[in-house]
Amino acid sequence: MRRLALLLAPLVLVAAGCGGGGATIDKQRLSSLVLTRQAVGNRYAPFYSGAQTQLDTQGTPRADASRFGREGGWVIRFHRVGPPKAPGPLVVESRADLFDGSGGAGKDLALYREMYSSSPGAEHKAMSVSVGDESVGDTFVQPGQRVRFYRIAWRYENATAAVTAEGFDGKVTQRDAVRLAQSQQRRIERAAR
């Protein structure tokens, strides 16, 4: 049975990518699909929150704001109050995009896959993560001070979401990033009901 599920997984993905599925998350809920200060913790403060603009995808494969029946996107960014070398990420970005169907969201996740297949940093590695219906992740290091980045993107129904966690290497972990992604996914699931 498990083997059957594995074999059928691509079928599900292709069906999603071919435009199947309807919108189950209403675009009125867009701003509620990203992390909140409550979710990231009191040590973190938001320094930007709003509808995604050109800058948020500029120079990436996801730059076309009207891609795949996209209905809108939201982004929030936090940074941490306190000593910079304390455990945990220093900067957290959480974003979400809504599409008119799960097919569009699937195509958007494919663009995330393309983005995460390489990085401008060093020690780039793919990360095995499981969030939402399908997901992708990676990690890399910005040289110099060895700043570590974890990026996780996923699709859930007609939404895509992504979390980026940045901090000094050894202070921020994959677990931090996964915890944030799972927390955001719970918010998305609540919005889908």
Next chain:
Amino acid sequence: MNRRRLGFLTLFVTLAGLLVFWASAASGVPEPPFADDEDTTPTSGVYDFSRGGGTNLTECPQAGLQGNNPQPLDKRSLDATERKSNGGSDTRVNQDYSCMPQDETALDVNPQATRNIIGGANDYRLGWGTSGFYASTDNGKTWYDGITPFPSLPSGDNLDGGGDPAIVFDRSGVAYYAQINFNRTDDTSGVWVNRSTNGGFTWTRPCVAIQQGAADQQGACGGAGDVRQPGDGTVSFQQDNDTVLNGSVPSHDKEWITAGPRPAGVDPQCFSPFAVSTIALAAGTATPKTTVPCTPGTIGSDRLYVTFSLFSGAGSAQIFLSYSDDQGRTWSTPKFIAGAAAFCAPGGRPGNACDDSQGSQPTVNPNTGQLWVGFLNGDTEDEDQYLVVTSVDGGQTFSPPSRVDTIYDVNEPRGVNGRSDCTARGQGSTRAVPTNSCFRFDPIMHSIVADKRGGAFANDVYVAIYDNRNGTIRDSNNDVFFYKSTDGGTTWIGPTRVNNDRSDAPTAANANAATNARQGARDCGRNNGTIAGTQSGCLENNFGADQFFPWLTIDTKGNLNVSFMDRRLDTDSPVGAGAWPTSKTEVGNYLVWYWGASCRISSTTEVSQTTTGSVPAGASQCVAPEAVVNPTVATGFNPAPGAVPGQGQNPATLPFRNFQVSDVGTNYDYSFRAGIFAGDYSGNTSGPIVAGPDTPVGDNGFKAGAFWTDARNGRGSGAPTSIEPGRNPICEQSDVFFDTYNIDSQSNNNGGAKGNGHADEDFLVAPCPPGIQDKGAGKH
């Protein structure tokens, strides 16, 4: 393997293949037109705060304000940063108490009354970007300010987004303020010019003419009782066609304005008030506007020239020019002026057109009326190039472009070559950013000025640019370079490094990492043919401090005045310091001052040649000994990563005297929204752009003026050490400042600046004081 399993396997392989194909197809986003993948979206436009767009602050640092105007019920105690900021001679120009930023500065002086100075800046006091004006009638000691009126549209709406200020007086003392205006929710945009006849205290409100029926040649403004002349101030306008912000129609960006006498034989013209479709302009199919009789009494002393970038599918950005003889009331059909050339062939445009251009600036010789326009062009194999075209008939026809030099900007640090810390803060991934900071500083806006004298100097024109030829993607070291032409803009002499601090050239030995090095030296870590790359391909090395946003003017005695942002005095701010510790990777080179540099040209000789070589003695004033004639011939159009002109110039023999202008070094991380924006240019003036009858300059007593953005009144927005009010943009703000200095003094201290010449701790981390938080109604 049984048949059932084989069937599943076949299905799996087929579907997986389909999946790969589909994913690949889905990612087929069109390649950007810039050959090197630089961003091709307009540099201006919507650059806003998050939803809400307000600070909710009732009090914030207000250092630099002078005069006896009414003041708010502000009970704060001044912090150490504010007390130090107030200690020098810099005058804060914006008079608002909004705790919002001002940036991107331009100014000019009234030739009829030189105590009258007008400045312009992006001004966010309303919570979004508008065009601020600032007027002084006492040589810049005190200022009046406001927001220029928004243009009215045929729809009855107003375009309330504005920016990209440019200011000029004509010889009769009428002031003009050019700007772009745009909608935030759709693609409607245009270029307009406001006019002031009282020294910049009152401004006209531009009007897009409403055409009432196809036969209507007069048009109307707002309706009955509207006293404006239809079309007044409208240089170019495009209404969106689908009410969605999706780039469905061309968009306007980065205009500039100048004024000058009509050349001999050129008569004034006036035009139909109706704007031309920019879709037709971009396609080259626009029907020229009809000429109409000028309204009596409106012909100005000078012809006004406005150039602008038009982003469209026809070219990533084409440069257009429009002119006006009736004080900005009517404007000629915008004309594509960037021309075509062999050095634009890599862009692949029809006829080698130089269609991938931005950052244009016009300048006129006030004796002959000859016009030059300089602009950045990206129709190149790799690095960008700076081009100049000229017109001797008032902008009717233009020469083909001449190539001043390569702009070495592909190796600027960016998100796509390793500055992921900046993209996490919200910066666009292809925007150039300096080492240690995340504010964008793409080398797009450079500066060009014509000599103001006639005779032997009538063909002389000068350019100041900045680029990263002395840095790498890991360690930026932008320098300001000066070029001059003495044959009307065909032959160029340079580069001459203007800033005279230490600036070491990257070499294979000091820049290339042992592993992953690609291209080498200044291009270490770069991927071939793109702006992408990885910083791990470069060694960490402080090559020198960044200088950027230069502005160049000249007075009537030939004193060249260059002013620019400068980080040289910060030699000791530590790695990991400041508000964003993961961004601070290099010792020093972080806090920003404003600096000036001057040099006098008192003699000239025409140098006109197509080859490279040493500079003739008669044309060597203000030229570095290492500079050459036609540097672009020396390097070719696509310079290799090795040594290029402008590297390794001896600071001891550089001709420009440098001096500090601003009193304090400020932290641009506190300028605007997590430190990602501080404007795209800065300004100065060396007397009026157009000489008038009352123009005392230089030794006669006129001092040059500088007008710049700094963040001395900005404070931390939270981590790591400050208190977070929880609002946006919290304590971040920049203001605009003015100071005067003597550019023809031989003194080494003619900047007049006092104060700290190092990375002062109080500016390195300036916490957001709890006392400035919203106290609620009545609690003051």
